[in-house]
Amino acid sequence: SLLIAILSMTLGNVVALWQKNIRRLLAYSSIAHAGYLFLGITAATALPAGPLRGEALAATLFYLLVYVLATLGSFAALSYLGRETQQVDDVEELSGLGTSHPAIAVALTVCLLSLTGIPPLAGFWGKLMLFANALAVASADAGIGVRPWLIGLAVVGAVNAAISAGYYLRVIATMYFRETTSPLSAAGGRGAWLTTVMTAVLVVAIGLAPGRWIGAAQRAAEAAWRGVVPIASSGTATATVAGATGPAVEDATSRYKHDQYKHDAPASVLPASVLPSNVLPAGVPLSSVPLS
DSSP states (O other), X not given: OHHHHHHHHHHHHXXXXXXXXXXXXXXXXXXXXXXXXXXXXXXXXXXXXXXHHHHHHHHHHHHHHHHHHHHHHHHHHHHHHSBTTBOOOBGGGGTTHHHHSHHHHHHHHHHHHHHHTOTTSHHHHHHHHHHHHHHHHHHTOOSSSOHHXXXXXXXXXXXXXXXXXXXXXXXXXXXXXXXXXXXXXXXXXXXXXXXXXXXXXXXXXXXXXXXXXXXXXXXXXXXXXXXOOOOOTTSOOOOOBTTBOSHHHHHHHHHHTOOOSOOSOOTTSSOXXXXXXXXXXXXXXXXXXXXX
């Protein structure tokens, strides 16, 4: 996955840099974003075990969320600006959009800046989490040889993020600093308009308050990686695997006690970023829950 990440990021960004067709530009940039996702997957699978694995997977899921939102908003904007018989294809067709359709121009700008990774938008936190977790896993390398590879992968990702700014900012400059060549019909309908605006609002909202969204990504990562974890009222997670006891269970339990990204979780239970305190229905004994 390391080689796939490097090739996807580099190929996608370099080819997108030369595109004049806005849809092809976004398509090639999607290849680059898939490379960023593979960066997170590489970090998550680099170590044999440990809490950093869950954090890297959470970073990948969070990045997937913010990428989907920004990309959905971008394509919704293009859909709104076109009409049934003619869609917006060329970047030059967006000339003067900041004057002719200011609301859509602002929403599209927000989505493109988030895809670039400009703070304080959601995409910035997504890229920061991916790179930070890759470096954290590299620093935790216990002699298995992943450190130089992950550091190199993080550097390649940062360089590619800078390359992507070239073509995203070119689109934004076209919208605001070039005069309209031919007015766009903007006959895409109210649904496309609402989708564009709402995704842009979510991108801003997540960027300004990312904690809860990161926590949700962590809960999803824990559920995907380890399965359901029972929560005891004393804040200690205990479970019995059918036919298995001893160090393996204790090791699995200790991992869930790891203090990950802290947010407003009650002190009497495991951090809310792991699982909600009401994960078990009333009356279900802890020993009946298998730890997968």
